[in-house]
Amino acid sequence: MWLTARTAKRHCGGNSQYSVAVHCVLYLLLLHLQLCSSCPSVCVCRSTEADCGGHDLSTLPALSLLPSTVQTLLLPNNHLTSLPASAFTNLSSLVRLDLSNNYLGNLPAHVFTDLGNLTELNLRNNSLTALDRDLLQGLGSLQRLDVSLNGLGAVPLGLLEHQHGLIWLSLAGNRLQALDRAVFEPLENLQHLQLGSNPWECDCNLRDFKNWMEWLIYRGGYVDAVECTLPKDLRGRDIRSVPVEMFNYCLQVDNENGATKGGATPCARATAAPLPGGAVVQSESEPLDCAKQRYRPISVRRAIGTVVIAGVVCGIVCIMMVAAAAYGCIYASLMAKYQRELKKRQPLMGDAEAEADSEEKQISSVA
Known part of the structure; x- marks a missing residue:
């Protein structure tokens, strides 16, 4: 210069x-x-977009040189393995961030905290095996999240706690075997969920999440195929087509496994331990799942079927009652008519008997 x-x-x-x-x-x-109008040498900067993809970068370029008007940052198809905690500190105007097709194996807990305007985050096809529960903290405007084609074995409780605006989520192509329903309950506006290509185990651990998926579909959402890997008799079958009655044994298993020696469930254990001096110390061993206990319906589909069957039965009973009432009315009307005609004939029958008696008396007198 x-x-x-x-x-x-x-x-x-x-x-x-x-x-x-x-x-x-x-x-x-x-x-x-x-x-x-500065720009990193490996990037192509436009008015609202900076494209730094496809350069085999092993470290981030100097993002501090990006113009303040940039809303889209593209970093796909590189060799990034990690991100510094302050990587996006001065990029609060970003709306879209693409980190797909890299080798990211670990992300700092608060790496995206300053991106309050971000609506789309793409982490597709990386090497992520776990996600910190605070990874999405600060992303209150997020609408689309793609973490497909990674090695995730679980989704931590609390990761999606504040993502009320999320409408599109992809967890396809990971190593997920089960999911906790409580993780996804904050997603009130979710419309599209991708879960395919995971080794799902269709047992009691997936029962509550199956019910939540049915609720999501019932309110107009979309969920792709969730094919079972285990048990063998359900392999290749979509769990949504598995009758809820097959999971009835889970209630008995929960009661057997959840009861303690004193007869209390894990969530009912005392969390305060008295000390000799009378002080009370809060126990730190309370399960995290006990923090929120919500009523969970057995199955929306089963409930709808029960209502339909009950309506049909009630309709048949009502029709039978109406038919019985009509038959009773007709029968009573016919009997009343018969009684009236019978009463009309009784005087005539009485006169005939009197004439017969008089004739018998005359015959007897002549004799």
Whole structure:
């Protein structure tokens, strides 16, 4: 930059002609614009986008040189293995961040904290085997999250606690065998969930999450195929098509495993231990799952089926009652009519009997 400034001074100095002066002003203006609009050498910067992908980078470029107007930062197809904790400190204007197709194996807990305006985060096809529960802290505007094609074996409780605006989530192509329903309950606006290509074990550990998926589908959401790997009799079958009755034994297993020697469940254990002096110390061994206990319906699909069957049965019973009432009314009407006709015939029958008696008396007198 210093050499460029000297060049501008040499071009402008010692010449008083008007055209040269105009040329000098334009040259200085272009120099000023060049100094203000800096960009890392390996990146291609536009007004709102910086593309630093496909350069086999093993470390991040100088992101502090990015223009303040950048909203999209692309870093895919590199060799990044880790990120410093302050990597995105001065990039609060970012809306989209793409870190896909790298070798990221561990991410600091608060690496994305300053990206409060970020709506899309792409971590697809990396080497992530675990996620810190505070990784997404500060991303209150996040709408799309892609962590597919990694090596995740679990999703920590609390990771999605504040992601109420998330509408698209992909966990496909990992090593997930089961998921905790409580992890996903904060996602009130989720519309699209990808879970395919995971080694799912369709046992009691996946029962509650199956119920949550049915609830998500019931309210209009989309979930791709969740094919079972174990047990063998369910291999290749979508867990959503497995009847909920197959998980009834889980209630008995929960009761047997959850009861303690004193008869209390794990969440009902005393969490305070009295000391000899009368003080009470809060126990730190309380299970994290006991923090939130919510009512969980057995199955939305089963509940709907029960309502439909009950409605049909009630309808049939009502029809039978109406038919019985109509039959009773008709029968009563016919019996009343018969009784009226019978009463009309009784006087006639009485006169005939009197005439027969008089004739018998006359015959007896003649005799």
